[in-house]
Amino acid sequence: MAPIKTEEGKIVASPLERLKYLKLKLISLKATLSPNHPDIKRLEKEIKALEAQVGNVDNIQEKIKELNHLKTKFADLKSRLGPKHPDVIKLAKKIKALENEMSKTNSTKTNSTKESAFIEPDNPAYINLLTQISSIDVQIKSLEQRKDEIKKKIEEYQKKLENIPLVEKTYNLLLSDYENTRRKYNELMDKLMEAKIAQELEESQRGERFVIIDPPLVPQKPVKPKRLAITFIGFVLALGAGIACLAFMEYIDHSIKSSEEVQELINIPLYISIPYIETEEEKRRQKKKQLLFILCIGLIIILALILFHFFVMPLDIFWIKLQRKISRIFI
Structure with missing residues (x-):
C-alpha cells in the first residue's frame, strides 16, 4: 500500500496512522460531498479494510487537534476573506461535521475527550489567538474594575452634591460666628492696647490728666462760601446778560415798527396809517x-x-x- 502525503506535507506510511488520517479526511469530505459520492465510497471501503487489518481505533485526540486546527484556520480565513466567502463556508461545514462526529461518541469516551482537550497546542496561530484572548480578558476585567471605581466615585459625588445645601448653611453660620468673634477680638485688643498705654504712662510717671474746662464751640454760621455774595453777583450777571441780549436783538432788528420810521425812510408825508388788526386766532395765541x-x-x-x-x-x-x-x- 502506497504511503499518503497529508496537506501539511507529512507522510503517513503505517496502517494505523493511515487509518486515523483517512477517518479525518472522510469527515471533511462528508461536509462538502454527498454520502453517495464515489470518493466517499472509496474512502469508506479503504477504512473498512484497514479496520479489519488493525482493528477499530479511537482517534479522539487527533480529532481534537484537527478541530483546533480547523477553528484556527477558520478564524484566520474569516478575518481575511469575510464570513460569506466560499472557502470560509466550506471550512465551517467541515468544523460542524467534525463536531457532530465527535458528539456521537459514548459518555466514557467523552470524558477521555475532555481530558485530552487540555493537551497543550502546538499551532503558533492558535497560541497567538489564545494569548490575545487572555490579554483581552485581562483588559475586560481591568475595565470592569475601573467601571466599578467610577460608579463608586459618582455615588460619592452625588452624596456630596446632596449635602451641599447643608454644608453651605453650616459654612454661613461658621462665617457669622467668625465675624462676631473677630469683632470681639479687635475690641479686646483695642482695650488691651489702651490699658498697656495707660499702664506705661502710670509707671513712667509721665502721664498727665487732662480736664476739659470749656466744651468746644460749634460755629453758628459758615465762613465760606459766601452765599449772599454769590447770589448777588449771579443776579447782577443775569440782569446784565438779559439787558445785553435785548440791546443786541434791537441792534440787529431792522424791521419798521411805526409810521414815523416809514416817513423818515421815504421822506414823504403820510396822510393816514392803519394800525395792525389782530384776529381772534392771534389774540388766543x-x-x-x-x-x-x-x-x-x-x-x-x-x-x-x-x-x-x-x-x-x-x-x-x-x-x-x-x-x-x-x-x-x-x-
Whole structure:
C-alpha cells in the first residue's frame, strides 16, 4: 500500500496512522460531498479494510487537534476573506461535521475527550489567538474594575452634591460666628492696647490728666462760601446778560415798527396809517403765550426755591432769619 502525503506535507506510511488520517479526511469530505459520492465510497471501503487489518481505533485526540486546527484556520480565513466567502463556508461545514462526529461518541469516551482537550497546542496561530484572548480578558476585567471605581466615585459625588445645601448653611453660620468673634477680638485688643498705654504712662510717671474746662464751640454760621455774595453777583450777571441780549436783538432788528420810521425812510408825508388788526386766532395765541410765560416764571421761581432750600439754606430757617432782620430794621 502506497504511503499518503497529508496537506501539511507529512507522510503517513503505517496502517494505523493511515487509518486515523483517512477517518479525518472522510469527515471533511462528508461536509462538502454527498454520502453517495464515489470518493466517499472509496474512502469508506479503504477504512473498512484497514479496520479489519488493525482493528477499530479511537482517534479522539487527533480529532481534537484537527478541530483546533480547523477553528484556527477558520478564524484566520474569516478575518481575511469575510464570513460569506466560499472557502470560509466550506471550512465551517467541515468544523460542524467534525463536531457532530465527535458528539456521537459514548459518555466514557467523552470524558477521555475532555481530558485530552487540555493537551497543550502546538499551532503558533492558535497560541497567538489564545494569548490575545487572555490579554483581552485581562483588559475586560481591568475595565470592569475601573467601571466599578467610577460608579463608586459618582455615588460619592452625588452624596456630596446632596449635602451641599447643608454644608453651605453650616459654612454661613461658621462665617457669622467668625465675624462676631473677630469683632470681639479687635475690641479686646483695642482695650488691651489702651490699658498697656495707660499702664506705661502710670509707671513712667509721665502721664498727665487732662480736664476739659470749656466744651468746644460749634460755629453758628459758615465762613465760606459766601452765599449772599454769590447770589448777588449771579443776579447782577443775569440782569446784565438779559439787558445785553435785548440791546443786541434791537441792534440787529431792522424791521419798521411805526409810521414815523416809514416817513423818515421815504421822506414823504403820510396822510393816514392803519394800525395792525389782530384776529381772534392771534389774540388766543397771544393769550396762550402770556399764560405759558407766567407758568414758566412760576416754575423757575419754584425751582429756585427748591435749589435754595437744598443747597443754600432751608426755607423755614431763611424765613425766620428774614423776619428777624425786618424786625430789627423797623424797631
